[in-house]
Amino acid sequence: MAGIADVARAAGVSKSTASRALTGAGYVSDETRARVQAAATALGYVPTTSAVSLVTGRTQTIGVVMPTLDRWFFAHVLEGIQDALLERRYDLALYGAPPESEARREMFEHFLARKRFDGLIAVGIEPSAHELERLVAFGKPVVSVGGYDVGTNAVSIDDHAAGRIATEHLIGLGHRSITFIGGDPDGRRTSFGDRQRLDGYLGAMRAAGLEASARHSPSEATMPGGYGAAADLLGDRRNRPTGLVGVCDEVAVGAIIAARRLGIRVPDTLSVVGIDDHSYADMFSLTTIQQKPHQQGRAAVQLLMWQLDDPDAPTHRIYESSPLIVRSSTAAIDDEASAIVGVRT
Amino acid sequence: MAGIADVARAAGVSKSTASRALTGAGYVSDETRARVQAAATALGYVPTTSAVSLVTGRTQTIGVVMPTLDRWFFAHVLEGIQDALLERRYDLALYGAPPESEARREMFEHFLARKRFDGLIAVGIEPSAHELERLVAFGKPVVSVGGYDVGTNAVSIDDHAAGRIATEHLIGLGHRSITFIGGDPDGRRTSFGDRQRLDGYLGAMRAAGLEASARHSPSEATMPGGYGAAADLLGDRRNRPTGLVGVCDEVAVGAIIAARRLGIRVPDTLSVVGIDDHSYADMFSLTTIQQKPHQQGRAAVQLLMWQLDDPDAPTHRIYESSPLIVRSSTAAIDDEASAIVGVRT
Numbered sequence: 001m002a003g004i005a006d007v008a009r010a011a012g013v014s015k016s017t018a019s020r021a022l023t024g025a026g027y028v029s030d031e032t033r034a035r036v037q038a039a040a041t042a043l044g045y046v047p048t049t050s051a052v053s054l055v056t057g058r059t060q061t062i063g064v065v066m067p068t069l070d071r072w073f074f075a076h077v078l079e080g081i082q083d084a085l086l087e088r089r090y091d092l093a094l095y096g097a098p099p100e101s102e103a104r105r106e107m108f109e110h111f112l113a114r115k116r117f118d119g120l121i122a123v124g125i126e127p128s129a130h131e132l133e134r135l136v137a138f139g140k141p142v143v144s145v146g147g148y149d150v151g152t153n154a155v156s157i158d159d160h161a162a163g164r165i166a167t168e169h170l171i172g173l174g175h176r177s178i179t180f181i182g183g184d185p186d187g188r189r190t191s192f193g194d195r196q197r198l199d200g201y202l203g204a205m206r207a208a209g210l211e212a213s214a215r216h217s218p219s220e221a222t223m224p225g226g227y228g229a230a231a232d233l234l235g236d237r238r239n240r241p242t243g244l245v246g247v248c249d250e251v252a253v254g255a256i257i258a259a260r261r262l263g264i265r266v267p268d269t270l271s272v273v274g275i276d277d278h279s280y281a282d283m284f285s286l287t288t289i290q291q292k293p294h295q296q297g298r299a300a301v302q303l304l305m306w307q308l309d310d311p312d313a314p315t316h317r318i319y320e321s322s323p324l325i326v327r328s329s330t331a332a333i334d335d336e337a338s339a340i341v342g343v344r345t
Numbered sequence: 346m347a348g349i350a351d352v353a354r355a356a357g358v359s360k361s362t363a364s365r366a367l368t369g370a371g372y373v374s375d376e377t378r379a380r381v382q383a384a385a386t387a388l389g390y391v392p393t394t395s396a397v398s399l400v401t402g403r404t405q406t407i408g409v410v411m412p413t414l415d416r417w418f419f420a421h422v423l424e425g426i427q428d429a430l431l432e433r434r435y436d437l438a439l440y441g442a443p444p445e446s447e448a449r450r451e452m453f454e455h456f457l458a459r460k461r462f463d464g465l466i467a468v469g470i471e472p473s474a475h476e477l478e479r480l481v482a483f484g485k486p487v488v489s490v491g492g493y494d495v496g497t498n499a500v501s502i503d504d505h506a507a508g509r510i511a512t513e514h515l516i517g518l519g520h521r522s523i524t525f526i527g528g529d530p531d532g533r534r535t536s537f538g539d540r541q542r543l544d545g546y547l548g549a550m551r552a553a554g555l556e557a558s559a560r561h562s563p564s565e566a567t568m569p570g571g572y573g574a575a576a577d578l579l580g581d582r583r584n585r586p587t588g589l590v591g592v593c594d595e596v597a598v599g600a601i602i603a604a605r606r607l608g609i610r611v612p613d614t615l616s617v618v619g620i621d622d623h624s625y626a627d628m629f630s631l632t633t634i635q636q637k638p639h640q641q642g643r644a645a646v647q648l649l650m651w652q653l654d655d656p657d658a659p660t661h662r663i664y665e666s667s668p669l670i671v672r673s674s675t676a677a678i679d680d681e682a683s684a685i686v687g688v689r690t
Contacts, residue, residue, distance in 0.1 A: 061438070069423055070624070075415035082414075082441040086448050091461060093406070094439045096427040103431050116436060224628040254628075260605060279415070283569040283599075 003045070010039040061091040062304060063117035065107055067098050067124055071222075072250070072278050073293050077123050077145055080297020088305065093117050097125070108134045119304045121145060121297075124193075141307035143300045146193055146293070153303040153315050155296045157322040159193035162289045163200025165324055166245045166273045169287070171208045174333040175243035175271060178205065179215045179233060182226050182251030194221060194247050197275060201245050221247055223280075226254025234262050234270070242333055243271045249278035249288055256284050256329065267331035277325055287330040291322045348390070355384035406436040407649060408462035410452055412443050412469055416567075417595070417623050418638045422468050422490055425642020433650065438462050442470070453479045464649045466490060469538075486652035488645045491538055491638070498648040498660050500641045502667040504538035507634045508545025510669055511590045511618045514632070516553045519678040520588035520616060523550065524560045524578060527571050527596030539566060539592050542620060546590050566592050568625075571599025579607050579615070587678055588616045594623035594633055601629050601674060612676035622670055632675040636667045 008018035013032060021028045021036035022045075028036075039045075062085055066074050078094075085092050095111060097104035108131050112120075119141040127135060135142055143153040163180075170178050180201040183194040198216060205214040219229035226246060234240055234255075246252025252274030256266055264270050274281065277290035299318050306313050353363035358377060366373045366381035367390075373381075384390075409426055411419050423439075430437050440456060442449035453476050457465075464486040472480060480487055488498040508525075515523050525546040528539035543561060550559040564574035571591060579585055579600075591597030597619030601611050609615050619626065622635035644663055651658050 064439075069414065069427075070417060070420035072415060075420060078414055078439075079441055082439065083448065086440075086451055089451075089455065091456070092439045094409075094423075094427065094437045095431075096424055103428065106431055106434075110434065111436070223625060227628055257602070280568060283572055283602075 006043055007036060007040045007045045010043060011036045058118050059091075059116055060089070061093050061117040062301070063093045063095060063111070063120045065095040065097050065120065065122050065125055067096070067104075069096060072276065073146065073248075074123060076293035077297040077300075080294035081121060081301055082297075083294075084298045084301035088301075112138045115140070119143070119308055121300045121304060123300075141304055141311075143304045143307075145296050145300045151315075153300075153307060153317070155299045155303065155318045155320065156193065157289075157291045157296075158319045159196035160200040160203070162275050162291075162322050163197035163245065164204045165200075165322075166275055166289050167201045167204035168208075169273055169324055169326075169330065170243040170245065170271055171204065171210070173243075173271065173330060175241075176210060176333075177213050177241040178210070178243040178245060179217055179241040180245045180247070181217045181229055181233070181255055182219045182221050182247035183216075184218060184220070197247055215241070219251065221251055223250045223254040223257075226251030227258045228254075230255035230258035231262070234259055234264055240264075240270075242269070243330075244273070246272065246274040249274035249276035249281050249286060252286055252288070252329075253278070253280050253284050256286070266329055268334075271330040271333075273330055275322075281325075281327070285328040287327045288325050289322050290325050291320060296320055351388055352381060352385045352390045355388060356381045403463050404436075404461055405434070406438050406462040407646070408438045408440060408456070408465045410440040410442050410465065410467050410470055412441070412449075414441060417621065418491065418593075419468060421638035422642040422645075425639035426466060426646055427642075428639075429643045429646035433646075457483045460485070464488070464653055466645045466649060468645075486649055486656075488648045488652075490641055490645045496660075498645075498652060498662070500644045500648065500663045500665065501538065502634075502636045502641075503664045504541035505545040505548070507620050507636075507667050508542035508590065509549045510545075510667075511620055511634050512546045512549035513553075514618055514669055514671075514675065515588040515590065515616055516549065516555070518588075518616065518675060520586075521555060521678075522558050522586040523555070523588040523590060524562050524586040525590045525592070526562045526574050526578070526600055527564045527566050527592035528561075529563060529565070542592055560586070564596065566596055568595045568599040568602075571596030572603045573599075575600035575603035576607070579604055579609055585609075585615075587614070588675075589618070591617065591619040594619035594621040594626050594631060597631055597633070597674075598623070598625050598629050601631070611674055613679075616675040616678075618675055620667075626670075626672070630673040632672045633670050634667050635670050636665060641665055 004015055004018055008015045011018060013036060017028060017032065018036050021033045022040060064078065064081055066078070068074055069078070082092055093116065095107045097107045112134055115138070120138065121143050123145045125144065143155065146156045167178060180198055183198060202214055205211055217229045217233050219225035230244070244252070244255050246255060252272050256272055259266050259270050266272055272286065274286050274288040277288050281288050299320070303316055303318070349360055349363055353360045356363060358381060362373060362377065363381050366378045367385060407430055409423065411423070413419055414423070427437055438461065440452045442452045457479055460483070465483065466488050468490045470489065488500065491501045512523060525543055528543060547559055550556055562574045562578045564570035575589070589597070589600050591600060597617050601617055604611050604615050611617055617631065619631050619633040622633050626633050648661055648663070
C-alpha cells in the first residue's frame with residue numbers, strides 16, 4: 001500500500017507538506033492541497049488514523065449518547081447524524097445510556113474522559129449536576145437534540161408550542177372536554193420534551209377557560225402505553241372526554257386502537273391528535289404536529305462542525321418548525337355531544 | 346492529569362513496563378499488571394488512545410454496519426451489541442448502509458480500508474461479490490447477525506424453521522387456506538431471513554399436501570405494509586384465507602388491524618401468527634415465534650472477542666432458539682368454515 005512518502009514524491013512536495021495537506025493541520029496553499037489530494041487518491045493512499053490523531057489531536061470521530069434506540073424519534077435522529085457524518089467522512093461512536101443505568105455511569109465516568117471523539121451529540125439526555133460537571137470537564141463541543149438544554153448548542157422542535165397548537169386545534173373544533181394522554185408524571189423515564197408538551201396543553205386549556213376540565217392520563221410513551229391508558233380512560237362512560245392529545249403519535253395511535261375496540265368511533269365521537277408525524281400516522285389518518293428527527297440529526301452535526309471549525313463561534317438554539325398536519329382523526333364536535341359536555345362542565 | 350511516568354513511579358516499575366501492563370502488548374507478570382493498574386486507577390490515569398493504538402495495533406473499537414435503524418429487530422440487536430461492548434470498554438462505531446446507497450458504497454470502499462476498528466459486526470447485510478472481496482481484504486474478524494451467512498461467524502434464529510413452525514401451528518388447528526403475508530418478492534429491500542421464512546412456509550404447506558392453496562401476498566415488512574396487503578387480500582370475500590402467517594410481527598399486527606376494520610373477527614374467523622415476539626405482540630394477543638435480538642447482539646460480540654483473542658479459533662454459526670408463543674390470535678377453525686374451505690380447495 002502507498003505511504004506518505006510515495007504521495008509526497010508524486011505531488012513533488014516534502015513529506016511534511018504532504019502530511020499537512022492531508023491532515024488539515026498547519027498551513028498549505030489550496031493549490032498544493034489539491035495536488036497532494038489528487039496524488040493520494042491516484043495512489044489509493046489511506047492515512048493511518050492513529051498517527052493522524054497524534055499529529056492533529058483530532059479523532060475524526062463524533063460521540064453520540066442517547067437513552068434508547070427502539071423509538072422512532074431516536075432511530076431517525078441517529079440516521080440523520082449518521083448520514084451527515086458519513087458525508088464528512090467522520091466516524092460515529094455510539095453510547096446507549098438509559099437513565100440511572102450502569103451504562104450511563106460508565107459513559108460519563110469513563111468514555112468521556114478517554115476523549116476518543118472530537119465532539120458529542122447528546123440526544124434526549126437530561127444530565128444531572130454531576131454529569132454536567134463531567135461534560136464541562138470534557139472540554140469539547142457538545143450539541144443537545146430534542147432534550148434538556150445544557151447551555152450548549154441545541155436542536156429541537158418547540159415542544160411547548162407543539163402541545164399548545166395540538167390542543168388549540170381541538171378547542172377550535174368545539175371540544176371542551178380534552179384529556180392529555182401519555183408521558184410519565186415524574187419525567188424520569190421519558191424525554192424532557194414530554195413535560196413541555198404537557199405544559200403547552202395546560203396553557204391552552206387555561207387560556208380557553210377550560211382549566212377545570214384539564215386532565216392528564218399518564219402512561220409510557222409507547223403504543224401499548226397509550227392503548228392501556230386510553231382503555232382505562234374511555235372505559236368509564238360518564239367521564240369520557242371528546243378529545244385526546246397524545247404526548248406523541250405512538251400514544252395517540254394506541255388510543256385510537258383502544259377506542260375502536262370499545263366501539264367508539266374516531267372522529268365521530270372522539271377526536272385524537274398526536275405529535276410527531278410518525279411513520280404510522282398516515283395509516284391511522286392521524287392529525288398531528290409534524291417533526292422531522294432526521295433533519296434534527298443533520299442540523300446537530302452542522303452545529304457541531306461549526307463549533308469545531310471555530311471554537312469561538314456563538315452557541316445556537318435551533319427550533320425546527322413543526323406544522324399541524326390535519327388528517328381525519330379529528331372533527332368538529334357535533335351539537336348534541338357538545339350540549340351534553342356543556343351540561344357536564 | 347497523571348502521565349505514564351507518574352504511574353510507573355507509583356508502581357515502582359519502568360515506564361515501558363507500565364506501558365506494557367496497561368496496553369496488554371508484551372509480557373508482564375500478573376502481579377506487576379495488577380500493581381500498575383491499581384496505581385493507574387488511584388492516579389486517575391487515562392491513556393492517550395491514539396498512542397496506545399500505535400503500540401498495540403488495536404483500536405478498542407468494533408464497527409457495526411446495518412441497513413436501517415428504525416426497526417425493532419435492528420434497534421435491539423444494536424442495544425445488545427452496545428451493552429456487551431460497554432462491559433468490555435470497547436467503543437462502537439456505527440455505519441448505516443441501506444442497500445444500493447451511496448452510504449453503503451462509502452462504507453465498503455472507504456471506511457473498511459481505514460481499518461479504524463478491530464472487527465466488524467454486519468447485521469442483516471447480504472454482501473455483493475465485490476463487497477465480499479472488500480470484507481476479505483479487510484482482514485479482520487467479521488460476525489454476521491440475522492442475515493446472509495458470509496462464511497464467517499454468524500448468529501441468527503433458524504428463519505426457515507420459524508416459517509415452518511408458524512405454518513404447522515395453523516395447519517394443526519385445522520386451517521387449510523393459509524396465506525403468507527409480507528416481505529419483498531425480490532428480497533432486495535428486506536432481510537435475507539425473510540426469504541427463508543417464506544421458504545419454511547412453502548415447505549410446511551407442501552408437506553401437508555396444501556401446495557395448491559399456498560399464496561404469498563408481498564408487502565414492505567412493516568405495520569403499514571401488512572395493513573395494506575391484508576386490506577387488499579381480505580377485502581376479496583371469495584378468496585379470503587382462514588389463516589395468515591406474517592413475515593414478522595409488525596406485518597401480522599398490521600393484518601389484525603386491517604381485519605378489525607373490515608369487521609373480520611380474530612381469531613373467530615381469521616387466525617394470525619407472526620414471527621418475532623415484538624414489543625407490540627402482547628397488546629394484540631399475537632401468537633408468534635419468539636426471538637430475542639438483544640441476545641443475538643450480545644452473542645455476536647462474544648464470537649468476535651473469541652476471534653480477536655485467538656485468530657485460529659474455528660468459525661461458529663449460532664442458532665438462537667425460537668419457541669412458539671401461543672396467545673389468542675389463533676384458534677381451531679370451526680367446522681362450518683372448515684367445510685366451506687373444503688369445498689373451495
